[in-house]
Amino acid sequence: MxxxxxxxxxxxxxxxxxxxxxxxxxxxxxxxxxxxITDLLADHPERAAFVHTDVRDPDSLHLLMTGTAERFGRIDIVVANAGITRNGLVARLAPSDWREVMNTNVDGVFHTVQAALPHLEQSGGTILTVSSAMASRAVPGASAYAASKAAIEAFTRCCAVEFAARRIRVNCLSPGILDVGMGEIVGADERLRQLYWPRMLSGRAGTAQEAVDAAVFLVSPSASYVNGHVFEVNGGLL
Ligand SMILES: NC(=O)c1ccc[n+]([C@@H]2O[C@H](COP(=O)([O-])OP(=O)(O)OC[C@H]3O[C@@H](n4cnc5c(N)ncnc54)[C@H](OP(=O)(O)O)[C@@H]3O)[C@@H](O)[C@H]2O)c1
Incomplete structure (x- = not known):
C-alpha cells in the first residue's frame, strides 16, 4: 500500500x-x-520518501506520481493536503494573495488529482482532499482561503461522480482548528481562542491524531461505502 x-x-x-x-x-x-519529516525519513528509509514538489506546477505532480510508481510499484492513496492561507479583508486583499491561495489550494488539488488518476485507476485506489470548516463559515479576512476550500469540496464531489466507474473513491476531510500547522497559530492567539473555543462543542482545538484517525478511516476499506463525502472533524463547530 x-x-x-x-x-x-x-x-x-x-x-x-x-x-x-x-x-x-x-x-x-x-x-x-x-x-x-527529517527524523521520519531517517527512521523509515525503505518506506518513507520526500519528493520535492510544487503543486502549482502540473509537471511537478506528474514527476511525483511517475517517480512514486517507479519506486514503490503502485499508488493506492493520494492525499491532496497542501494548502496555504493569506488573510485580508476583501477591500484590501492584494490580488496576488488571492491568486496565490487559488493557485496553491485549488489548482494544486486539480493538478494532484489529474496526475494521480492513471495510477489510481490501475490500483483501484482512493483520493482524499483536504478542505476546512471555513468552506461553509464566514469570518472577516478569510475570503480567499474560504472560497478555495469551498471549491475543493465541490471538486471532490465532481471527482467522485466521474471516477466511480473506475473504482476510485474520492472523499474530503474537513478539519476545524487543529493543534498543528495553521490551527496551532490560531490557538496561540488569545483573542482568537476567545472567539473560537466557545463555539466548538468540544471547547478545544482538535488534536492532529483526531484528524489522522479520520483520514486513515476514509482511505481504508472500512470506508468502502463512503464516497463523495465531506467528513467534518471540528469538535462540533456549529
Ligand atoms: N492545521 C489546521 O488546523 C487545519 C484546519 C483545517 C484545514 N487545514 C488544511 O490542512 C492542510 C494542511 O494545513 P497545515 O495546517 O498542516 O499547514 P502547514 O503546517 O502550513 O503545512 C503546509 C504544507 O503544505 C506544503 N505546501 C505549501 N505550498 C505548497 C506548494 N506550492 N507545493 C507543495 N507543497 C506546498 C508545505 O510545504 P512547502 O511550503 O515547503 O511546500 C507544508 O508541507 C491545508 O490544506 C489546510 O488548509 C488545516
Whole structure:
C-alpha cells in the first residue's frame, strides 16, 4: 500500500505521514521542503520518501506520481493536503494573495488529482482532499482561503461522480482548528481562542491524531461505502 501526501512535510501532512506509516503504508511526502519529516525519513528509509514538489506546477505532480510508481510499484492513496492561507479583508486583499491561495489550494488539488488518476485507476485506489470548516463559515479576512476550500469540496464531489466507474473513491476531510500547522497559530492567539473555543462543542482545538484517525478511516476499506463525502472533524463547530 503506497500513499502520496502533498504538503506531507509539516503540520497536518507530516502527522498524516506518521499515521499512514503506522498503518503499514509506504509514504511519499511531497512539498517544496522536508521541514518536520527529517527524523521520519531517517527512521523509515525503505518506506518513507520526500519528493520535492510544487503543486502549482502540473509537471511537478506528474514527476511525483511517475517517480512514486517507479519506486514503490503502485499508488493506492493520494492525499491532496497542501494548502496555504493569506488573510485580508476583501477591500484590501492584494490580488496576488488571492491568486496565490487559488493557485496553491485549488489548482494544486486539480493538478494532484489529474496526475494521480492513471495510477489510481490501475490500483483501484482512493483520493482524499483536504478542505476546512471555513468552506461553509464566514469570518472577516478569510475570503480567499474560504472560497478555495469551498471549491475543493465541490471538486471532490465532481471527482467522485466521474471516477466511480473506475473504482476510485474520492472523499474530503474537513478539519476545524487543529493543534498543528495553521490551527496551532490560531490557538496561540488569545483573542482568537476567545472567539473560537466557545463555539466548538468540544471547547478545544482538535488534536492532529483526531484528524489522522479520520483520514486513515476514509482511505481504508472500512470506508468502502463512503464516497463523495465531506467528513467534518471540528469538535462540533456549529
Ligand atoms: N492545521 C489546521 O488546523 C487545519 C484546519 C483545517 C484545514 N487545514 C488544511 O490542512 C492542510 C494542511 O494545513 P497545515 O495546517 O498542516 O499547514 P502547514 O503546517 O502550513 O503545512 C503546509 C504544507 O503544505 C506544503 N505546501 C505549501 N505550498 C505548497 C506548494 N506550492 N507545493 C507543495 N507543497 C506546498 C508545505 O510545504 P512547502 O511550503 O515547503 O511546500 C507544508 O508541507 C491545508 O490544506 C489546510 O488548509 C488545516
Amino acid at each position: 503506497t500513499a502520496v501526501i502533498t504538503g506531507g512535510t509539516a503540520g497536518l501532512g507530516s502527522q498524516l505521514a506518521k499515521g499512514f506509516l503506522s498503518a503499514g503504508a509506504q509514504v511519499v511526502c511531497a512539498a517544496r521542503g522536508p521541514h518536520e
